[in-house]
Amino acid sequence: MINMWETWCGPCVNEMPDLQRLYTNYKSRGFLILGATASEKSEIRSTVRSLGVTYPIIMRNYQFNKFDTGYVPTTVFIDGDGYVLSSEPYVGGRSYAEWERILLSYLK
Amino acid sequence: MDNKRKLLIQSLAALVQNADFRGFFSGRVSGAATKKVCVPGLNCYSCPSAVGACPIGSLQSSLSSFSFRVPYYIIGLLIFFGALLGRAVCGFLCPFGLLQDLLHKIPFFKKIKTFKADKYLRFIKYAVLIFGVIILPVFIKLTPVFCKYLCPSGTLAGLLLAFSDTKLFALFGGRFMWKACILGIITLASVIIYRPFCKYLCPLGAFYAPFNKVSLLQIKTDAEKCTNCKACFRACDMCVDPSLHPDSTECIRCGKCISACPEGAIHYSTLLSKGASLQNNKMKTAEVEYEQEEKAGTD
Known part of the structure; x- marks a missing residue:
């Protein structure tokens, strides 16, 4: 899962604890979350520390254009061979139950 | 129109735009399917109960995305609201306008109706629209400048979200304090001056203003x-x-x-x-x- 987020975005930081829970529960099945952001590094560090996020955070740049919807959070799923799984990116924050349902549909 | 009827319409409009109260209890921003639709007034997407998207936030998000595209949908919708109602949107449909109206009802020993710089300060909102909402977000990628540094509706939404999910308080840094100061000043000013945010700062009001002549x-x-x-x-x-x-x-x-x-x-x-x-x-x-x-x- 590539989750594009920003530190100033309420729905983004709001769903991050749920994403962390999802990562903790499913990483044993090969599930990985990459949080992609263009925010300032100091703000990223304090946000990640405060929310207890342990999944990798990467810097977002123009290479993410193909997934860009103009909104954050935007999330896409990519399989182990590099194929994009979702026909449309997921726009907006979701609850743990919603993300789990989506994830399980891909893990099947 | 009597004041009570106006207040009733304003309250109903604010309720319709914030109809998902579950967010206040779950500490989650509402994920209603209607969030793809922009509401006519200033109502932050991040408010736990918001069932729609703020047009000003959406406009900046589109303009500041890495892959620039003209946000036809948002501009079209804003033109539609403007052509239909003009600034009646501010008077009746904007939840932040309602908040200022209620604050102005608080008794204060001296209410200020106008002052020397009043008519000049009213031009600031056009500058906020042009620079904060359009030009700067186009050039500074992934930065909705108005939302990030100024919008009091967003600050209020952030506070409401943090009260619903208290661990978010730990994320409040210098920028939030800056925005909280702006919200504080606008709140206090609203008690003394009628709708100071609408008069001087609101980019949405600036957008709808010219429509008053043709709505x-x-x-x-x-x-x-x-x-x-x-x-x-x-x-x-x-x-x-x-x-x-x-x-x-x-x-x-x-x-x-x-x-x-x-x-x-x-x-x-x-x-x-x-x-x-x-x-x-x-x-x-x-x-x-x-x-x-x-x-x-x-x-």
Whole structure:
């Protein structure tokens, strides 16, 4: 899962604890979350520390254009061979139950 | 329009735009399917109960994305609201406008209606729209400048979200403190001055303002009935004189002038019946100016 987020975005930081829970529960099945952001590094560090996020955070740049919807959070799923799984990116924050349902549909 | 009816419409509009109360209990931003739709007023997407998207936030998000695309949907929707209602959106449908209205009801020993720099400060909102919402977000990628550094509605939404999910308080840093100061100043100023945010800072109000001249909903002053007593001007909290400028860009169509007019000369109307009214008003303006000149000449 590539989750594009920003530190100033309420729905983004709001769903991050749920994403962390999802990562903790499913990483044993090969599930990985990459949080992609263009925010300032100091703000990223304090946000990640405060929310207890342990999944990798990467810097977002123009290479993410193909997934860009103009909104954050935007999330896409990519399989182990590099194929994009979702026909449309997921726009907006979701609850743990919603993300789990989506994830399980891909893990099947 | 009486004040109670206006307040009822405003409250209903605010409730409709914030109908998902579950967010306040779950500490989650509402994920309603309707969030793809922009609401007409300033109502932050991040408010736990918001069921729609803020048009100003959406506009900046689109303009500041890495892959630039013209946000036809948002601009089209804003033009639609503007063409239909003009700044009546501010007067009746904006939840942040309602909040300022309620704050202004708090008694204070001195309420300020206008002051020297008032009319100049009102231009700031156009600068906020042009620079904070359009130009800067286009050039500074992934940075909705108005939302990030100024919007008090967003700050309020952030606070509400943090009260619903207290661990978010730990994320509040310097920028949030800056925005909290702005919200504090606007809150205090709203007690003393009527709708300071709408008058001086709101980019959405700036967008809708020019539509007052061409929107379907209009306020019409009947020059035949008008006695030029200025009761409407005295009643107007936005300092508009509807007897002379019923289509002023500052008018939020609240209808206080309609209630205040002892002759029943002012009423809501549509653009279709505006021609005669404008002509009458122009004649009236000329008449008043002539009378004033004549008076000055006699003196």
